Every structure is written in C-alpha cells, then in structure tokens.
Amino acid sequence: MRKGRWIQSVLISTVVAIAAFVAVISAHYHPVLGLDLQGGASVVYKPARKVSAATLDETISIIENRVNALGVGEPSIGQQGNDIVVDLPGIKDPKKALSFIGQTAILQFRPVLCTAPLYTKPPASLHLTKQQLTPTCPTSATDTASTLQYVPTTSPLTATSASTAVLPEYSGNSKTVVARYVVGPTLLTGNAIKSVYAAPESQTVTNKWAINFTLTAKASPVFNQIAKTYYHQLLAVVLDGTVQSAPEINSTNFNGQGQITGNYTQATATDLATILHYGALPVQLVQQTVQTISPTLGAASLRAGLIAGVAGLILVMLYTIFYYRLLGLVVVGGLATTFAALWAIIALLGHTAQLTLNLAGVTGIIVSIGVIVDSYIVFFERLKDEARNGRSLRASVDTGFSKAFRTIIAADLVSFIGAALLYYFSIGDVRGFAFFLGLSTILDVASAWFFTRPLVLWIGNSISPKRYRWLGVPLVQVTQKPLGGTGVIRPSRVAAKGV
C-alpha cells in the first residue's frame, strides 16, 4: 500500500529530525554563539607589510599560543586572505587581552629568584593570606616554601608588567607545565638582541643544539652588568609571560655575544632562536577592525533576535493556518521538523567545526522562514490549480507536487547558488549569513520531499470529500458568461481544457 509508505516517510523524517534534536540536547551540544551574541572581542589584523605564507602561519601560531595562554573558552583564530581574524568570545577584559595579543615585542630577560613547585590547589582547610599568595621565594625566616606551591601562576596579562611573578615553562608545544619560576623585574627586552641563530653545540656533538646570539652595542654593557650581578644564577627568557628557557649565566663578560646551551634539539633550538630574533611576532600587525561587545549587550541582541524570530514564525504560522487550514498545519509541522534538524546541525557543527551562530546568521535563518514557507505555498497553490482543473484531490496532490517540486528545485537552486557564491566571495558576517541561508535551502528541499509530499499525499487520500473545505480557501472556478464584447475577464483556458 502506498499509504503505508507515505506514513513511513513522514514518521521517519520526523523521528530523524527530532532524534537529532534530542541527541544534541542530551549531549549538551549547544549552538556556539558568536561574540555579538554572547559578548567578547573580535579583532582583524593585517600584516604591516607583504609577508610570505610561512610567515603568516608562524604569526598565527604565535597568536594562538598567546590566546591559549589567556585561557579563553573556545577562541577562534583564522585566516582570511592575508588578514588574521581573532575571536575571543566571552572574554572578561577585552581591552587588555587585545593589547596583549597584538603586541609585537614582549620578550623579556628576567632573573630567576628561585624555582617554584608546580601549582596545587590549596586544601580548603588551609586559609592563606593574600601575603602568602604573592610570589616570594623562601628565606630561612619564613615558611613560604610550603605555600609557594599554592601560589597561582601569574596571568600573562599582568606578568609582563609585574615586578615579581610566578611564570610557567611548558614542554615543547604541549600545554603541560614542566617547571615554574619566581622571576624578578625585567632586565632587558627583546630589543637587546641584534641577531641570533641556532646551530649544533660543537662540530663533534651534532645532536645537541645551541642558540647563538649577538647583542646590540648598547645592550652589551648592560648584559655584562647583569651577568656580574646574577653570576651562576638562572636568567629566564620570557615570552608573553611564559618562560621559554632559563639558562644559567656562566660568565661575567660576554663581549656582546652569547650562547644558550641545554637540552635542545634542532627543532627546539630553532624555535627559541626564532622567538629571540623576532621578539614575538615576525611582522608588525595593524588592527583593521576591533569590536568589543559586553555580555549584557550581546544577551540583549540575542534576546531581540530570538523574540523577533519567534514572533515572525508564529505570525507566519497563523497566516498559513488561516489561509490553508489543514494544509497550514502541515506547514507548521514541516517548519517544526526543519528547525529541529537545523538546530541539531548548527549545534553539531558548532561542536565539531567551530561554526558560530552570530546575529547575521540568526537573520539568515529568519529570512529562510520566508524561503521555506514559500515552497509550501508554491505546492499548495499548484495543488489547488490542479483541483480547479477538475482533477480528483489525490491526482491533484500527485501532479501538483511533481510540478511544484520542479519549481521549488529551480527556485531553491537560485537561492543556493546565491548563498554559495556569497559564502565563497565575502568576508566577515556575510559568510555566516550565507552559510545559514544555504543550509536552510538544502533542508527546505529535503523537507519538501521527505515530509511535505508524503504527508499531503496521505491527507489527500484519507480525507473524505465532505471535508475538502478543510483544505483552505474554497476552490472556485470562475467563469464568464458570454457578454458580447464588454468582458475584460476571459475564462481560464487551462481550466476549461483540464477536464
């Protein structure tokens, strides 16, 4: 029986949409909101000069490190042409964070006062005073040794300006802290380095690498002074508030040149050399746009968008029910399943592919309500046309759909081509908008085929002819009596031959 298959198709598509919706909800996947909806900061940087792709990649990875050091939830760092786009949703102090990210040189040489144990959370029973939680090295007179492990690592935002700080050293590229140091005030900055290169420690030992550097003429005497003061102590090379290396000073006179040796491989030595050489970023970055939005304003926009969308949706549903009656309910069901599926896809992509839903995207979805409902209107008007031409309801549904579906595909394709080109060529918000419009266009076609068609076919076959007026505005065939020459309105030719 075909009826069985129709019901099956309706049920399956509804169940799939709702199951997907329930699945993402129960997996706690929520659409990732853009920062215009949850507050935060966004900045677009452009390199001050033309740079190679490799340099740009390097810059991006340095920015990534900095952003990761900030500990922002779900940041996104991307490349758009030659621009670098950094989004920091939900960040507390956007101004400070942005100046931290965009800075070109925060390389510091700082004395290591002592090494600190890795951070452990202080037990609840222990009531530490603020004094005990400041980074101080243990002296015989105090018992700070026992509390130093409870002193949190200094945030990179404040580390660069603090006179003493507890700074972490990470192992390689991972986020694991391998050591912590209590460091003193900055003695020299990255400007002191004139040139630097990585090379094997000696010609005989090629598996151990060292970093050779030359100081500027001005910095050379300062460096010697430092070497005298901190002789046989550790000197921390600090980048963006993290210790890159803490070599021991083994001489008091460097003559403007030095070598850092240690447990370096070729890769780690080259990395450190690059950091020393460029200060921090290989190229100066110019801010193209900066946007900071407070969480309250973001929430207000989200609320405005949601209320507007829901109100629009309800009005559209009321109108379709008023105009198409029972078929209007089909529209409501179709919209419900389509939006359940859309929500699931947005939440899933937000979780797996960093898709963010911003205000432009919300608008795209609101606009797509019109596109989706239009498909129903095309179908229903077609159906009525067919019925008016004298076909039975079930025949009308069948031919009406196959004709309408062609139109829907043609029109949706235009919409989709537009959205795809818009997505491909545009930048910024436009992309988000185009993506959501394109996505809903695809869902529209799917829903027309798997949901609307079988449901209307089923209704068309089940409904008793007595109930036909449930299908909306009564079907009227308007004809014209031959009135001589005065008639402006001709009989519908199509209608006349339909029988």
Added chain:
Amino acid sequence: MSDDTINHHAQTDDETPVLEPREEAKSEGFGVQTIDVSEASWWRRLGAGATHYPFVHRSRYYFVLSFLVIVAGLAALTGRGLNFGISFKGGVSWQVPSATLTVKQANTIVARAGVTQATVVTLGSHSARTLEVQADLTKLSGAARTAKENQVASLLAAKAHIPSSAVAIEFVGPTWGGQITDAAVKALIAFFVGIILYISIRFEWKMAAAAIIAVVHDLLVTIGIYALSGFQVTPSTVIAVLTILGYSLYDTIVVFDRIKENVGGLVDKGKMNYSDAVDLSVNQTLARSLNTSLVAVIPILSVLVIGAYVLGATTLKNFGLALVVGLTSGAYSSLFIASPLLARFKEREHRYRQIRARIERRAVVAEPEGMTAS
C-alpha cells in the same frame, strides 16, 4: 494513480453552479464551484488565479514608474551620496546601554574628551535603550587611539553609571571598508554570472536577461531609497541587498516556470499569443506571489519592529530596513518588470509573431470568443 479506487469524484462539468460556499461540503465531488466573474469577489478571483490584470499590456506605465523612481534615486545618489557607516569609512563607535544618558550629555562628554565631529544617536527604548556615538579617530596612531577610545568609554560609562566594560567599542580601520566593498562587488559579479548561466541552461537566455534586468532594477531602487532617505549603509545593508537579489530572482523564477509551462501548452499549440500567456501566468501565480511576499515580509517586519525599535539591536535594524525595501521592490519587479519584459523580448521572435497573427485572423472569423487582448 494506477491503483485502487479512482471513483466517485464528480467532474467539474457535472456540477451545477452553486453560489454559496457552504454548499460545497454537501456535494459528493471535489467541491469546485463555478462562479461567474461578475459575482466573484476579488479575493475569490485571486485565490482562483482568475484575476485578469493586464501586466504586459500596461507595462509601459510600470516601466515609466520604475524609471522615475530610479532616476529620483540616482539624482539623490549623485547629489548627496550614500550615508556610509564607520565600517566603510573607518572610525570608532561606542555603544552605551543606558536608559538615562541623553544625546546632549553624550555630545558634551565626547567634545570634552577632544573628539570632534562625533555623531550621537539613540537606539531602542526604555530598558533596551542604547546610545551610539560615532567618531572618526583614524588619524590617531594605534596607541593614542586606543587610549582615546578607552577614555571616551570610561567617561560615557561614568555618566551613565555603568561599568566601563559594558560599553561596546568598535574600531574600523580606514582600509577595511574597501575590502568589504571589494568582496561584495566580487560576490555580486559572480552571482550575476552564475545566475545568468543557470537560468540560461534551465530556461533560456531571454528569461535570464529579463530576470537580471529586474534584479538590477531592485538593486537601483534600494540604493536610490537609501540615498533619498539617508539611512546608514553598513555591512548588514550589503548582506541584506545581496539576499534581496536572491529572493527577487526566486520570485521571478516561479513565475517564469509557469510561463514556460503555459507557453508549451497554449502558445506553441497556437491557442494564445505570448503576451497573453505571460499575463495568464502572472495572474495564475498572483495568489502565490502575494502570499509569498507576505510570508517573507512578516518575519522581517518582526525583526525590524521588535528587534530594532523595541529592543534596540542596531544590526537587526540595518538588516530589516534594506530587506523590507528590497523585498517590496523584488515582489513588484517580478510581476511588473520581469514578466512584461520577457513578453516584449519574445514577441520579437518570428515564431511568436506568426502565432499572434494567426490567432488574430481566427478571432476575426470566430468573433464572440473574446480572445482580443484587452
């Protein structure tokens, strides 16, 4: 419909004409009523696709109307130009959520901070009221600019009794707008080429030409209205305009699809000339066109009214305005520009001239059929 019961559905012809709409429920058949034109309400005729508006035959009036609107818009465009937002010319904007801060207070504060030529507007109302201050600070260098941004933000925040982090700051560099415009123009060109190709393959190039002219019409009308009204042009406006193009085409395609079908069934069989077929098609799809436009405009009006004026979200307002203007123009152009243009293009073809001549000859012989174009 090969299987089971095809039966008991009385044909239209068997129906005695009934006037009361309730009667149809009693009838065993489909319930198609036959009503004479003189007795059918406009609503009825519209629903039945039986209106007979002379879209093609009156098209020169519509063309003149559109021409006048476009000329007025272009005059305003050359005269005062468009009011570009900071996203295009570069600058800084501060958004201060506050129900109490007045425009005058904000102006004084900003002037005291040494920022000249700032514009202040209010958005939304009551608890959702936001004050937006815009100024051009692009001449300042990076650090000085950031300092000034923060200074103004904290001054405004202090006056509005909110923490300074609640002030949203947006800075746009002077070259960014150019990039957006470049991208938009590229997208636009690609869009046109893509659509022309698609319609030419799916339908024919004359339909593509008529559809594209209608879309250009919408573009010009929207730009003109922006120039005339002085609404601010933002990236959201650009997005909205690009959407409109898609939507307007979508509308046009639905009508063209019907024209193609009617031409195949009526014109090619010599029953009707091309212009009449276009008029018939547009009238047949009129209910759909109006319903569609309504359904498209409802959510956008809701965005505009609720989102922008009541709740005060700038981006939504910028979207909404352009969309409402463009959708209206798009709905109009599908009916009054694209379809008549197509008829004019096609009537030039030898084949359709012949069909027209043949029908006219026949009409003279078989008079009262009423085939003469009104």
